[in-house]
Amino acid sequence: MEAATQAFDGADKIRRAAADLFGERGFDAVSIAHIADRAGSSKANIFHHFGSKEALYFAVLREAVDRSTDHFRDAMRAELDPAQRIERAIRGSLTVLFEDPERARLIFREVMESGPCRAEALANEVFGDDFTALTRLFADIQPGGETDGAVPPSFLAHVLLSCNVMLFHCHQVLRHLPGGEYAEQQEHYIKMLRDVLLSSMRAKQETNA
Amino acid sequence: MEAATQAFDGADKIRRAAADLFGERGFDAVSIAHIADRAGSSKANIFHHFGSKEALYFAVLREAVDRSTDHFRDAMRAELDPAQRIERAIRGSLTVLFEDPERARLIFREVMESGPCRAEALANEVFGDDFTALTRLFADIQPGGETDGAVPPSFLAHVLLSCNVMLFHCHQVLRHLPGGEYAEQQEHYIKMLRDVLLSSMRAKQETNA
């Protein structure tokens, strides 16, 4: 029926322009006129294809979400020693963030802004799989199984993602902080984070008070 | 000269209303009319006191920054054993975030949005002192001094701040993730993060490849 041949039809150009602009400046700071201008289209055409500004935003958001989970999944499968598997996971998550920055900022802004209502949907439909996969990775590697007192795998996933997300969003600031040179040496950063995660897994933890 | 007695003059009410709204929804999503309404004032009066929307935003931002650094400084001084000092630091940083959420979101949004131009100013004038203090804390506690191969103190500061900031911004999502119950048990969260940081300091790290 339709021609799937021409990959760049008008609607797609609009989608991509909107993704860039929404990612850079957020929902409210971007106007339909801006998007139309960047896409080389007209305002009316945007409403013809998407109906409203909100609908366009959600379309862009959903596309960004789908794409990012694909990338993350690829970076996860590897049968190596624990240190290398952790490195792989760190690098994979980092790649997702840095290779499509606008998309990543779009998603994180949504997470920040979303109230309790949408948060559960985001957790289940968007981040659940990736987080579970990462948690399972740490559970697999854990030397003595889940001895009580040890840091649980899901928290190690939290540490990994937190550090990466922070590096991504703040690296322009971090690199000017005293001792923040790691923000510009990605390989060095990866090894340090790997060491933090590895030693947290190995150590028998004290659980005083 | 001026009366320092009346603590809530008009300008201050505007400032506080603006801080709340900017923190909740960001700069572009908030209009002067909203702020005037919330402050029980008039649009024109806002321009009378602050000159422009941007000037009001910066005034609010600066006030938020000053207040947060004060709180952080208090939480830092304590002469206890390493585990307790780290706990103290985690709790202090967490308090800064959660006890004035709008202010915290205001600042973080500024960090996210700022290009390379303003990032350096933010690093030096706003976050430099706190980050340095936190780094020094880890350097003091470090058992064998700075043996090479160990995770540097500034990176431990990165881990601490990253995890806290992520917990703050995403805890509505995290608590719905499998294994994300820690997002609602703050004391448990603090102890886990403390263990991660402690074991990262103690362990002689491998620096292969």
Add this chain to the structure above:
DNA sequence: AATGCCGCTGACCAATCGATCAGTCAGCCT
């Protein structure tokens, strides 16, 4: 050739945006 559909456009809408204006009112100084 007439048809209907679809991608697309310029002109236009009411509402709202940030900002300015002249002007009011209360307090303070001389």
Add this chain to the structure above:
DNA sequence: AGGCTGACTGATCGATTGGTCAGCGGCATT
């Protein structure tokens, strides 16, 4: 009393916002 300052307001500005609508040209079907 009179002059002056500063907090404050309602009305209003031009520009821009998200959104609508009638209509255009190309293309496939009948």
